[in-house]
Amino acid sequence: MTARLAAVGLGRWARVLARAYSGSAVAELRACFSRDNERTAAFAADFGCEPAPSLAELLGRDDIDGIIITAPNDQHAPLIEAAAAAGKHVYTEKPIAVEIADLKQIQQAVRRNGIVFSCGHSARRLAGMREMKRALEAGETGTVSMVEAVFGNERGLEIKPGDWRADPAEAPGGPLTQLGIHQIDNLQYLLGQVVRVTAVGRAPRPDIANHLVAGVLLEFTDALGYLGCNWLSPGSFTVDVYGTAARLRYELDFSWWSKSSQTDAHTRLTRTFIAADSADPDARTLRTDTVELSARDHLREEIEEFALALQGSARVEVGLAEATANVAVLRAATRSMAENRPVEVAEIYDEING
């Protein structure tokens, strides 16, 4: 059976996602809605789906099983509440929410209505991330002591005052919320829950209140991590893992980020290790091998998983718990930036659960 989906919030990313699962045997884009009627009509025409005149009409339809939310962060909670109340399953873009109150509202709506919920932390589905996870679990890198992740692009050079991304309340930490959240998910996927966070941000554009650069130190139980994010330089996406037996480096050509069927073909994972050991440190020789990766499709895969899950034939990998854990780290980082102190992630969880 095919899950019948509707797109809600029709900006650039709605189109990227719709393209990613077009032609899928398990997920069909049947309808769409945005508050802008013209935009809704254009999207419907481009993707061959039905424009919904209102959210209420869309959620009242019997032929829609789930909605795909690609609206700004602060609209996630009310949209999810409305969808859940109507018995619709929900996929939403990351971050699940930025405000603790929104997060609580979403958790309650999802649990009360028993809907399937999936959050778009797609990056862990990249072939290189899967391979890193496999290598770590197989013990091939030894004990990991240090990890670094970077995600940046040039968006801050063209962002305009008034854009929701320019608003610290909407996208706290700027690229940290919009890009870094992917790496927070990746790092917690690889190394488990972050315990403590120390962060510094920069807001160099006088006309934009939001941070455009962020540096974050992440303390895991067994390793020390760094996350660097910026909106002021050509696209970058890297993960470095330092283990006793080897270090791994993953690089993704950001040009291909949104063309998900081709992303993996434009990534590179290397493994560096001591190929010739010696008691004399100056006689040791390092070798770097490229690790072969089998291409996947990170965006199509997450939508198809959601589509199968709402029919009971798959399990959602990144659901409420994982999405919440990522926001907890994000909030700890933005609090650390604001208060100039290390912040325990447990402090944020106390508020989420309080």
Next chain:
Amino acid sequence: MTARLAAVGLGRWARVLARAYSGSAVAELRACFSRDNERTAAFAADFGCEPAPSLAELLGRDDIDGIIITAPNDQHAPLIEAAAAAGKHVYTEKPIAVEIADLKQIQQAVRRNGIVFSCGHSARRLAGMREMKRALEAGETGTVSMVEAVFGNERGLEIKPGDWRADPAEAPGGPLTQLGIHQIDNLQYLLGQVVRVTAVGRAPRPDIANHLVAGVLLEFTDALGYLGCNWLSPGSFTVDVYGTAARLRYELDFSWWSKSSQTDAHTRLTRTFIAADSADPDARTLRTDTVELSARDHLREEIEEFALALQGSARVEVGLAEATANVAVLRAATRSMAENRPVEVAEIYDEING
């Protein structure tokens, strides 16, 4: 004329340096000294120089112009004081000192006796670092907002309790003092003085009190930086610079670190930029070019510069001021680790100058 030099402190690095300038037309290794007579004799035999029976004898000789110190960090100050009092010029390995009191003693000795002083922050002399500096000054990378440097190796896996490197007083922050100090110099060379430092360390070996992993956030006037150091993973040495026009990445194969005439041949500098721009962010294409580097010899060059400087025919690039600026950042980092708070570098300078 050839400067007549003596090596003091004859561990592994003394040999690396001696090899680096052997055959030099401007620097000659004429004598050597360590507190271990056997070691002194072996070094003298291997490098064709004279073993000195005592430091006093060595410093009393008329045919020695300068000394090359490769002794542990806490011996730098007394050695430099003795050498300066004897009118000998001094090159010392990095860090110049780790204790503020030692630093003050060195500053006083150097200034009072008017000797030439050089500190071994050789890494800025790597061809790739020189090229990055040129590109930044020429404006080719645009405005830099973020920078990252990593330096690590596997020494912490074999370090033994009792080794001075295992002692937090001797090498505070472990790899941060011994390796990271090179990157602190590189980053300040590229971007100017660090203003504020926030750091986190890890000491995962129960038998070693010292940190074996350190993560540091560095706030420059205009950019945000990260420095990652570890002693628990195969050698790594990288610098990433994120500018509005391009990002630069420098990688060095640590196998070649101490073979300074060949180091540059085993490095790689790349420049990534938007090769095809578009109003649509999904249509932009990145390109990464490898930047050609002309090989230099970072260790030979710094010793030859010192040899020429003590004859008045060169200027020392990394002297008291630069070496002090690096230690100020190092101390700010170790204080931040100990006190869990951001530390202004000015706070350290107040103590140095107080």
